[in-house]
Amino acid sequence: MRIIEVTDSVSLKRDLDAGTSEQREAVDAIIEEVRKRGDQALFSYTEKFDGAQLDALLVEESEFLAAYEQLDPGVLKAIREAIENIRDFHQRQVQQSWMTTKEDGTILGQKVTPLDAVGLYVPGGKAAYPSSIMMNVIPAQAAGVGRISIVTPPQKEGTIPASVLVTAKELGVTSIYKVGGAQAIAALAYGTETIQAVDKITGPGNIFVALAKRAVFGRVDIDMIAGPSEIVVLADANANAQYIAADLLSQAEHDERASAVLVTPSSDLAEAVKTAVEKQLETLPKREIAAASIRDYGAVYVTKDLDEAVDVTNELAPEHLELLTEDAMALVGRIRHAGAIFVGPYSSEPVGDYFAGPNHVLPTNGTARFSSPLCVDDFVKKSSIISYSKQALKQNGASISALARLEGLEAHARAIDIRLEDE
Numbered sequence: 504m505r506i507i508e509v510t511d512s513v514s515l516k517r518d519l520d521a522g523t524s525e526q527r528e529a530v531d532a533i534i535e536e537v538r539k540r541g542d543q544a545l546f547s548y549t550e551k552f553d554g555a556q557l558d559a560l561l562v563e564e565s566e567f568l569a570a571y572e573q574l575d576p577g578v579l580k581a582i583r584e585a586i587e588n589i590r591d592f593h594q595r596q597v598q599q600s601w602m603t604t605k606e607d608g609t610i611l612g613q614k615v616t617p618l619d620a621v622g623l624y625v626p627g628g629k630a631a632y633p634s635s636i637m638m639n640v641i642p643a644q645a646a647g648v649g650r651i652s653i654v655t656p657p658q659k660e661g662t663i664p665a666s667v668l669v670t671a672k673e674l675g676v677t678s679i680y681k682v683g684g685a686q687a688i689a690a691l692a693y694g695t696e697t698i699q700a701v702d703k704i705t706g707p708g709n710i711f712v713a714l715a716k717r718a719v720f721g722r723v724d725i726d727m728i729a730g731p732s733e734i735v736v737l738a739d740a741n742a743n744a745q746y747i748a749a750d751l752l753s754q755a756e757h758d759e760r761a762s763a764v765l766v767t768p769s770s771d772l773a774e775a776v777k778t779a780v781e782k783q784l785e786t787l788p789k790r791e792i793a794a795a796s797i798r799d800y801g802a803v804y805v806t807k808d809l810d811e812a813v814d815v816t817n818e819l820a821p822e823h824l825e826l827l828t829e830d831a832m833a834l835v836g837r838i839r840h841a842g843a844i845f846v847g848p849y850s851s852e853p854v855g856d857y858f859a860g861p862n863h864v865l866p867t868n869g870t871a872r873f874s875s876p877l878c879v880d881d882f883v884k885k886s887s888i889i890s891y892s893k894q895a896l897k898q899n900g901a902s903i904s905a906l907a908r909l910e911g912l913e914a915h916a917r918a919i920d921i922r923l924e925d926e
C-alpha cells in the first residue's frame with residue numbers, strides 16, 4: 504500500500520470496461536442468435552458456457568422447497584431482518600403523483616407510473632450475492648413494478664444456489680430463469696418463448712453482461728454499468744487503525760481492481776493502517792484478490808490538514824466513504840461527492856452492504872459527482888399533466904403563438920390561434 508503526500512490532483516478513475524473487439528463481436532452474435540432462435544439459443548449457450556443441460560429454464564416450486572431445507576435458520580433470520588430494513592428505507596423514497604390548480608383554472612401536475620416489467624441479472628460464476636437481489640428487487644417493489652423476473656446462470660448440475668432461491672422467494676419473486684451472460688440480457692430485452700421481454704434491466708455482471716446491457720440500451724432502459732468496488736476512509740489521528748484496515752480490506756476482497764484508500768492528515772495513522780492491512784491480509788481467505796487490489800489500487804494520501812483531506816475526498820468522489828474523525832457528523836455537510844457516507848466508528852461499510860437499509864448499488868469510478876444510488880425513482884417514470892382552461896388559453900394564447908412563430912413553426916401557432924378565434 505503506497506503512502507503518498509498529496510501534491511496535486513487525485514483520482515479513482517480507471518478505464519471502464521469497453522471489452523475487446525472479440526468480446527463485443529461475441530456479444531452481438533449472441534444477441535442476434537437469441538432474437539432468431541429464442542429458447543433454443545438459450546439452451547445451447549447455457550450448455551456451452553455454463554456446462555448445464557437443461558430441460559426447462561424456469562425454476563420450479565420444488566427447487567424453492569429444497570433450497571429452504573438447505574439454508575441455515577440463522578441465515579434465513581438474517582435475510583428476513585435485512586429485507587425489513589431495506590424495505591423500510593426504500594418505502595420512504597416513494598414519490599406521489601401531484602396536481603396543482605391555478606386561479607385561472609389551469610391544472611398542472613406530474614403523474615408517477617411504475618414500470619410494467621423489469622428484469623434483474625444475478626451473477627452466477629464465482630459467488631452468489633443474495634444481498635444484490637434484495638437491493639434490486641425491493642426498490643422495484645416499492646415503486647410498484649408489475650412484473651419482476653430474475654435471470655441467473657445455473658451451476659453445472661442445472662441448479663441455482665439455495666441462498667439466491669430463498670432470498671427471491673422471501674421477496675415474493677418466483678419468476679427465476681436459469682440463464683446467464685449476454686444471452687440472458689438478450690432474452691430480457693427481446694423476449695423468447697419462455698422469457699417475456701421487460702422494460703428495464705438492472706443488476707451487475709461480468710464483461711459479457713455489461714457489453715450486452717450496453718448493446719440493448721435504448722430498446723430497454725438499464726440501471727448503470729457498475730465498476731469495481733471502491734472505499735475511501737477519511738480519518739484523523741485518533742481513529743482506530745485496525746478498524747480502518749478491516750474496512751479497507753472489506754472492499755478489496757471484492758475484486759483485484761477494487762480500490763481501497765485512506766485519506767488522513769496523520770502520518771502516524773497512515774503507517775499504522777499500512778501495517779494493520781498487511782497483518783490482516785495474512786489470515787484473509789480471499790487474500791490473493793485483496794492483496795492485488797491493495798497493491799495496485801490501494802493508497803494512503805497524507806494531507807497537510809483536515810480541510811485538505813476533505814478536498815481530496817471530494818475529488819475522489821468514491822462509491823463508499825467512511826468518516827472516522829472527531830466530530831464525523833459535522834463533516835457530512837462538507838462532503839459533496841460520495842455514493843454512500845458512513846459516519847463514525849460503528850458504521851463499518853458492510854453494515855450498508857447488507858443490512859442498514861440504503862441501497863448498495865452505488866455510483867463508481869468518479870460518477871458520484873453526478874449520479875446517485877439505485878433507488879425507487881429508477882423503477883418509475885413520470886408523465887406531465889397539462890390542462891388549460893378556456894380563460895387561461897385566451898389570456899396566454901398570443902404569447903404561445905408568438906413563441907411558435909419565433910421558431911418558424913406556423914402550424915404550432917395556428918393550433919393556438921384557431922381556438923382564440925373560436926368564440
Ligand SMILES: NC(=O)c1ccc[n+]([C@@H]2O[C@H](COP(=O)([O-])OP(=O)(O)OC[C@H]3O[C@@H](n4cnc5c(N)ncnc54)[C@H](O)[C@@H]3O)[C@@H](O)[C@H]2O)c1
Nearest residue numbers: 552553626627628629632656683684707708709711712729
Ligand atoms: N457491483 C456489485 O454490486 C456486484 C455484485 C455482485 C457481483 N459483481 C460483479 O459481477 C461479476 C460476476 O461475474 P461472473 O463471471 O462471476 O458471473 P456472471 O453471471 O456475470 O457471468 C457468467 C456468464 O458469463 C458468460 N460467459 C462466460 N464466458 C463467456 C465467453 N467466453 N463468451 C461469452 N459468454 C461468456 C456465460 O454466459 C456465463 O453464464 C464480477 O465481476 C463481480 O465483481 C458486482
Ligand SMILES: N[C@H](CO)Cc1c[nH]c[nH+]1
Nearest residue numbers: 632634635732733856863
Ligand atoms: N460492496 C458491494 C458494492 O460495491 C456490494 C456488496 C454485495 N455484497 C457485499 N458487498
Ligand SMILES: [Zn+2]
Nearest residue numbers: 753754757856
Ligand atoms: Zn461489499
